[in-house]
Amino acid sequence: MLNQICQIARLAGSVIMKFYHAEKLIDVSYKSDNTPITNVDCEANNIIKKELLSITPQIPIISEEEIYNFDICRHWNDYWLIDPLDGTKEFLKKNGEFTVNISLIKDGMPVLGVIYAPFFDVLYSSYHKESWKEKKLGFKENIKVSKSKISTFITSRSHPDKELKNYLDGVESYKIKRLGSSLKFCLVAEGTAQIYPRFGETYIWDTAAGHALVVASGGIVKTWKGSDLNYCLSSRSSFLNPGFYASA
Template sequence: MLDKICQLARQAGHSMMNFYNSHESINVTYKSNNTPVTHIDRLINNIIKKGLLLITPDIPIISEEDNYDFKICKHWKNYWLIDPLDGTKEFLKKNGEFTVNISLINNGIPILGVIYVPALDVLYSAYKHHAWKENQLGLKQKIKVIKSNIPLFLTSRSHIDKELSHYLSTIKNYRIKKLGSSLKFCLIAEGKAQIYPRFGNTYIWDTAAGHAILVAAGGKIITLTNQKTLNYSLSDRNSLINPGFFASAL
């Protein structure tokens, strides 16, 4: 099934790049939280949902681009969680830092994760305790986290976080890099970075695929409040918003 999901992510990403490389105007509107959404987000959403329904017709789907009755979702033990175009701001800026995110949640745990980076034609995937990176030449290799005495911190390119600035002021030796979308999880998973602290809001579709890949590569994601692993069990939540967290190789 992982291979089928990887193929689906590539299909969605290739469709995305047709718009990215064209000179057509993009219809942009804004959600209630002031984040942009385009007709491309919705198109990719439809491609992925149709593909998932063909692969697993009995597993429900939660997507960033749809609305849900949370009272019904709370009873789902297994579900697909997707962000069709993670990094819409980066897509519009044409900096290449956007991804297709697909994950499978089982009893609160992301057991399968796929992140495709269309602009780089690079695909990250994970199932249970194994994580891989496949480059544009088709070379697929296992990946794992790498610790560093001078860790590279990854921060959001599009979000300003005052708490993050305060936290970094308490750290002596570190490097820092701003990056868009779920690429932050992938860089830690393949050993190119070590820590992604997030104090502001994220949604479960922002993190689940990256969570699966990072943990399979030997990393972890713990909440800031109780130092427990970030959990995706809907019965334990009041909303689809994540608490603050640390994603790390440590």
């Protein structure tokens, strides 16, 4: 099934790239939290939902691009969690740092994760304790987290955390890199970066695929209180995440 999910991510990515290179204007509106949504997000969402339903019609889907009754969702133990176009701001800026995110949640934890960066044509995938990076279609390599004497901190390009500066003040030696979308998780998973600290607001669809990838690569994703970042909806009051960090 992982291969099928990778194909779905690539399909959605190919549609996104058609809009990315098109000369016609993209329709942009804004959600209640002032984040942008475009017709491209919706096109990718429709493709992913249709394909997932054809593979696993019995598993419900939660997408960033739709509205749900949380009281109904909280009874789901297993569900698909998708962000059809993660990094819409980066897509609109034309910097290439956007992804397609698909993950499978079982009993509150992401067990399968796929992140596709269509601009760079790089696909990351994981299932349980194995993870891969595919730079060219058909050529996959296993990836693992990597520790370093001088850690590279990977932080958000478009969502600066107010508490991040205070956190970094307590770190002696480090390098810092800013990046959009869930690619931040990917760099931790492949060993290019060591820590992705996040204090600002995120939702479960922002993190699940990256979470699966980091853990499968030998890393951890924890809240600042020390517990695993969890996707069990019955123990939540909303789709919002607490602050967390992903690290080697």
